[in-house]
Amino acid sequence: MKITLLETGKTEASYLQKGMEEYRKRLKHYLPFSEVVVPALKNTRKISCEQQKEKEGELLIGQIKPTDDLILLDENGILFTSEEFARFMEQKMIAGTRSMVFAVGGPYGFSEKVHAMAKEKIALSKMTFSHQMVRLIFLEQLYRAMTIIKGEPYHHK
Secondary structure, eight states: OOOEEEEEEEEHHHHHHHHHHHHHHHTTTTEEEEHHHHHHHSSSSGHHHHHHHHHHHHEEEHHTTTOOEEEEEEEEEEEOOOOHHHHHHHHHHHTTTEEEEEEETTTOOHHHHHHHHHHEEEOOOOOOHHHHHHHHHHHHHHHHHHHHTOOOOTTTO
């Protein structure tokens, strides 16, 4: 199963970039992983939040194939423990899912069109994180899920 993290805008903070790179390296031992970054919109002061979500949504939709299972990282999604997320991922693998795309929206979330395309929505917490911080948190949780599935000692109860 191939995993893609679809992101809006670059990760600018060097400490986040460094952490993300660490988990990218670790993940390659478990499954094919890639990231796709759609460019951040420019001159957004003159458009509404809804217009910004629509424009970002079109960019995201342009990166999603019909065969992809789109999963939104959304604050209103399902809350999993790390072990529950591992079971979720394992079930997807067993079911023969070929490609999962986890999407991180921009600062205002996702457009209705993107929501309509999603198979699932997952929340990483009840708290709100910056869209750049979510990337690192997700990568760590994906790595943790893989180690749980493999029975490796990274996760402690």
